[in-house]
Amino acid sequence: MPSIRGAGAVALIAGGLLVSPVAVAAAPVPAAAAGAVTSPQDALQGTVNFRDLGGYRTVSHARVRPGLVFRTDALNRTTDADLAALAALGVREVVDFRTPAEVAGDGADRLPPGLAVTARPISDGGMYAAVNAAIGSKDPVRQEAVLGGGRGAETMRVLYRTFVSDAGSRAAFGRTLRDLADPSRTPLAFHCTSGKDRTGWMSYLLLRALGVPENTARNDYLLSNRYRQDADAATRAQLKAAGYMQDPDLLIPIQEVRADYLDAALDQVRRSYGTLDRYLRAGLGLDARTESRLRHRLLAR
Template sequence: MTADDARWGEELTRLASADNFRDVTGPGYRTAAGEPLTAGVFWRSNELQLLDEDAATLASLGITAVFDLRSTDEVEAHPDVEVPGATWRHVEVVGIPPGAGAQLPDAAAAVETMLDIYRGFVTDADARRSFGTLIASLATSSTPQLFHCTAGKDRTGWVAALVLHVAGVADDVVEADYLLTNDRSAGTRDKYLGLVAEHLGADRVPTFEPTMVADLAYLHAGLEQAVASYGSVDGYLRDGLGLTDDLREALRRRLVA
């Protein structure tokens, strides 16, 4: 079953105030060997600017920890709404610097910026430390956990791709899941591009667009950097993020039914 196939007829928990909130295990994902993944273990999202009813929905899922990947500036600008029963943890990874889009000269520069951000997920020591802390915490948890950034697209998408890789999900499903952000957050993306057109001019929209989509070129840039720096994605997980064989196996056991 591919990610695209499984989307049809799916029944998912959706939040009105966080459009990119979803189960990491997707609508019925399986490992490459055909093993089903366990639903409701790990959740991913964009920033948690939640309505009261949505916060209550997250509490009803039994989520006990919220891991916030945003920078300190992002957190201070838009603090998460508290999820009842969940502990908030800050695992900062630098994404697109606030206001950086306005400085980009054209779409090509925007694409290169995004490629560099994903390569930085591998080469930047602080990013590796935060990703390692987050994934190790997921592996050793016994209750549902949630992780998020601002759009739930890049930092969150990277973690979700790594988690699914450890579970043994086929690459094409990992990629399709990564791209689901473009469908789930289309309304939010259109809203922000509308604001760009309104305040900066319609001619600036093409420059901003590459920073607001999930593109396989970005994901591949990070994965290729992992291979270049550590020999393989598993080498990056082990030597770059400090995830031992036992931790990776524990993570897999959390995910595989």
């Protein structure tokens, strides 16, 4: 299909929509709303969903250390100032959950000298190809058939279930948890394309593994809607202006994070493992020793 990016509008990526060629900066989210630590680097110029996961309180009244774990959208559009900020943060590892097709379409991460990306692709179950093809067709009937009538939201729920059921996805999430327990690999940043789905599930799992209450971890997941709202609205406007979609609002379920998407993953956890703790241990390989190291490294009293 013709490149949407080449048309100067947007590129559609599994796990979210990416504005191109100009990123739209999201309005800052106040620290009180986010619940976590904010810093001047929380909104890099080339990202819209960069966050420090530090600052959250656990059920035992410990606190997630700031400056050790960063969740973000893709880092392929970082500016020179962003590179300096990442270097100042001391990031030692960047884990990229994007598929090879996403990286090929958007470009590899642009990182400070000496910092190499750790490619850890997580499958999108064919969503990238299906939705891209529908948009590229410029056919409103085809787009309605793919995304309308609740099908966009159902696509997302199916995707979230694969985060739990797919062996490759479990391996990627588990390996990242083990990296986070390794002092030689932190500070660490992990991301997908929009920093909301694969990244959102990874963040939720990490916070829960550290003992952060479920409601707090869920609210962190949902914050992506606030960080991404301006960029996502701009994407829809660009698609309509470029003649790709008559009804770009069909994309809203793909662009957003929703509580029922997270619930779909958690339902799959219950079906496959019974409890989240057993999923972390049997599904992701987070043994007691690694969990202890994770909490020792990332929590402070």
